[in-house]
Amino acid sequence: MQSKNPVFEDFANxxxxxAGAAKSAGDEMxxxxxxxxxxxxxxxxxxxxxxxxxxxxxxxxxxEEAAALRERVDALEKAMSTAKKAxxxxxxxxxxxxxx
Numbered sequence: 727m728q729s730k731n732p733v734f735e736d737f738a739n740x741x742x743x744x745a746g747a748a749k750s751a752g753d754e755m756x757x758x759x760x761x762x763x764x765x766x767x768x769x770x771x772x773x774x775x776x777x778x779x780x781x782x783x784x785x786x787x788x789x790e791e792a793a794a795l796r797e798r799v800d801a802l803e804k805a806m807s808t809a810k811k812a813x814x815x816x817x818x819x820x821x822x823x824x825x826x
Contacts, residue, residue, distance in 0.1 A: 773781075
């Protein structure tokens, strides 16, 4: 049968309490550091993930729209150059002023 030694029992209680106190101190330190980091980030005027994703989507849509407009302009320029080649006399006659 084991006999309870009060010295060992007191030492075990002391270590248990010390571990709990260390954990509490660690948790408190994490909370303090996190609060300071939040303040630093807020002072840096950084954007949040949600706002970043929204702007990323808007930029992608603008890029796609610009590509579509670029294709449309190219098609119109091609059509204009084809029209100019088909009737060069009309274009040159319109440019020359009449002299009587």
